[in-house]
Amino acid sequence: MISRSLVFSIRQEVYAKLLRLPAQYYLDNSSGHITAKIMYNVEQLTAASSESLRVIVRDGMITLGLLGYLFYTNWRLTLCVFVFLPVIGVLVRKASKRMRKLSLQVQDTMGDVNHVVQESINGNAVVKTFAGEESEQERFYKSSEENLKRGLKMVIVQNLNSPVVQVVMACAMALIVWLALRPQILGNTSAGEFVAYLTAAGLLAKPVKNLTDVNEKLQRGLAAAHSVFELLDLPEEQNNGQLKPKLNGAIRFDHVALNYADGVQAIKDFSLDILPGQTVALVGRSGAGKSSLVNMLVRFQEVSSGQIYLDGLPINDIDLSCLRTQIAMVNQQVVLFNRTVRENIAYGQLQGASDEEIHAAAKAAYAHDFIMNLPNGYDTVLGAQGLNLSGGQRQRIAIARAILKNAPILILDEATSALDNESEHFIQQAFDEAMQDRTTIVIAHRLSTIENADRIVVMDQGQIVEQGTHQELLAKHGAYYQLHQRNFEDN
Numbered sequence: 001m002i003s004r005s006l007v008f009s010i011r012q013e014v015y016a017k018l019l020r021l022p023a024q025y026y027l028d029n030s031s032g033h034i035t036a037k038i039m040y041n042v043e044q045l046t047a048a049s050s051e052s053l054r055v056i057v058r059d060g061m062i063t064l065g066l067l068g069y070l071f072y073t074n075w076r077l078t079l080c081v082f083v084f085l086p087v088i089g090v091l092v093r094k095a096s097k098r099m100r101k102l103s104l105q106v107q108d109t110m111g112d113v114n115h116v117v118q119e120s121i122n123g124n125a126v127v128k129t130f131a132g133e134e135s136e137q138e139r140f141y142k143s144s145e146e147n148l149k150r151g152l153k154m155v156i157v158q159n160l161n162s163p164v165v166q167v168v169m170a171c172a173m174a175l176i177v178w179l180a181l182r183p184q185i186l187g188n189t190s191a192g193e194f195v196a197y198l199t200a201a202g203l204l205a206k207p208v209k210n211l212t213d214v215n216e217k218l219q220r221g222l223a224a225a226h227s228v229f230e231l232l233d234l235p236e237e238q239n240n241g242q243l244k245p246k247l248n249g250a251i252r253f254d255h256v257a258l259n260y261a262d263g264v265q266a267i268k269d270f271s272l273d274i275l276p277g278q279t280v281a282l283v284g285r286s287g288a289g290k291s292s293l294v295n296m297l298v299r300f301q302e303v304s305s306g307q308i309y310l311d312g313l314p315i316n317d318i319d320l321s322c323l324r325t326q327i328a329m330v331n332q333q334v335v336l337f338n339r340t341v342r343e344n345i346a347y348g349q350l351q352g353a354s355d356e357e358i359h360a361a362a363k364a365a366y367a368h369d370f371i372m373n374l375p376n377g378y379d380t381v382l383g384a385q386g387l388n389l390s391g392g393q394r395q396r397i398a399i400a401r402a403i404l405k406n407a408p409i410l411i412l413d414e415a416t417s418a419l420d421n422e423s424e425h426f427i428q429q430a431f432d433e434a435m436q437d438r439t440t441i442v443i444a445h446r447l448s449t450i451e452n453a454d455r456i457v458v459m460d461q462g463q464i465v466e467q468g469t470h471q472e473l474l475a476k477h478g479a480y481y482q483l484h485q486r487n488f489e490d491n
Contacts, residue, residue, distance in 0.1 A: 003050035007042060014038050014228060020236040023300040032115025033108075037231055040110050041224040044103075048221020055214040059207035066204050073197045077176055081201070084172045088165055092212065095161035096219050102154045103223035109147035116140050122385070158216040165212045169205050176201055238302065239320040247311050247326045249276040249408040249439030251297070256306035258292055258462070266292040267462040270306070274455075276408075279440040281450035283483060284459035290443045292462070294411050297441075298327055325349060328402040329411040334394045336386030341371050342378040344386070345400045353404055361404035367396040399431075410440045447484050456480060 015038060026034075070078045120127055120136045127136055180194060251274040258267035267289050274280050282290040295301045296308060299320060308315040315323065336344050345361060346353040358378065362368040370393055374380040386394045402410065412431070428449060431440075442450050450456060450470075457467045458480045465479045473480035 003046055006046040006050065010042050010046060010228065011038055014042060014231060017232050017234070017236075021234060022237045022302075023295070025234065030111070030115045032113070032118050033111030035118070036107065036111035036114045037227055040114075041107055041227045044107070044224035045221050045228055048217045048224065052214050052218040052221060055210055056218075059210040059214075062207040063204065063211065066200050066207070069200050070197060073193060073200070077179060077197065080175055080179055081172050084168055084175075087168055088208075091161065091164055091168070092215060095157055096215055098157050099154055099216055099219040100223050102150050102157065103220045104226070105150040106147060106154065106220075107223060107227055109143065109150055112143040113140070113147055116143050125387075154216065154220075158213070161215070162209060162212045166205065166209060169208055173198075173201055237299070237320060238316070241317050241319045241323070243313060243318050244322040245311060245313060245318065247408045250274065250309075250311045251409070251439060251441075252309040252312075253293075254307045254309065256293075256296065256308060257304045258289075258296060258301060259304040265462060267296070270463065272457065272464065272467075274439060274441070276439055277437050278454045279435050279442065279452075281442045281444065281453040281456045282459055283444065283447060283450070283456060283480065284465075285483075288459040289462035290459055291413060293459075294329075294413060294441065294443065297409075297411070298324060298329065326407045327409045327411060328405040328407040329413065330395075330398050330402045331413045334386070334391075334398045336382050336389075336394055336397060338382065338384050340376075340379050340381055341374065341397065344382060344397055345404055347401055350401070350404055357404060358400075361400040362397075364403050365396045365400035367393070367400050370396075408438060410435065410438050412440065412442045412444070458483070 018034065018038070067078070070081070116136070116139050120140070127133060176198070251272075253270050253272045256267055256270045257265065259265050270289075270293065272280075282293065284290055292301065296303055297315075299315065303315075310318060310323070337347070342355075342358055343351075345358050355378075359368060362371055362378075371378060371380075382389065386397070389397070432452070442453060444450050453470070455467055456470060456473055458465045458473070458478075460479065466473060466476065468476070474484060
């Protein structure tokens, strides 16, 4: 019962930590390895700690008691036995180092197995469409085989370690009997005392064996502890801001730069002022830095140099939760949860929204009609990632979620790219209404969706190439004109 309570407590702490880690952690680590930490490693840690503790305390006390009795009965013979302790210590130490190293490898390979399973499940449609079943089966086999090899090596080390220690103990017993033939060693010890001594020495074998056997579980637990506590010690998202203002939506990028860990500069000396209520469109080729700019605004990535101001306040001075509460975002890759339509629209801080507010947001996103046609309407469970809906339907639910949030800043990251022409027409009308009195940043490759923006900013290699209205930029015959012509030809 204590063990299960420990699993529960540590899992809660690890999960809470995962929610507080910066976005970069999720870019650097696969979901399979992260899941393995919270499921497999925590289980190994708690199982090893509870069982190992019980064996170490029980058999450790028995071993100390027997050694004390042996020393009290005949200290000369016992000192001879102590000669073998360094040998046992060296054997256990070498086995422990090897088992801990192998246990870390088992945990890593378990993460690989988890990763393959999650990828094949999430990409099930692609796997089936491209007949990738055999390929995925081969990947899973290789990952599982690596996990099996590491596990078998641990078993071999453990099964060799325990018998060798027992052989050393047998040698110690043989030495005791051999020395007992010398009167100067036995001294005044009677035959009965000597038999009792031999019996006590023989009883040492079982607790020593138990202590040797539990070493495998202990090392597995220590390896898991290293993994779990390494995660718990990771730095969390920086949240030094104390201010909790009600934002109006004024945004200023002041000579902002963003450098990645590998030295790539995503944003270079970027300066831009956006007035409250303005709609600004960011356009450019893939990799121009548009999404990176937006990620800095919601602090998924931290500014390397320069400063971002919201209503004249440095963004780092604003409490992180307060900041994100006032920014609504719709991404191209829609995230829906295995919950009802209602819960997906009124997600997180929006859970207290009334049915009327949820329905109004859905109607504004032109999602209400198709939702009502679902088996249980707003109470229909969408399933994993909402894959039983079309791409346009998923996007409209995400848009309804953003509209319901009613934040002063709205970010649309290629939000209409997954919609058909009819849906895009309705959504564009909904956004025109939603953008009123709200600062909106739009990222889109389909330039027809941002022609009415107050300002269009053309980016390339993390810098502003040109900016202006749609008509002004077309008249310049510059970068925007070329993008527009290419986009027009593609359409």
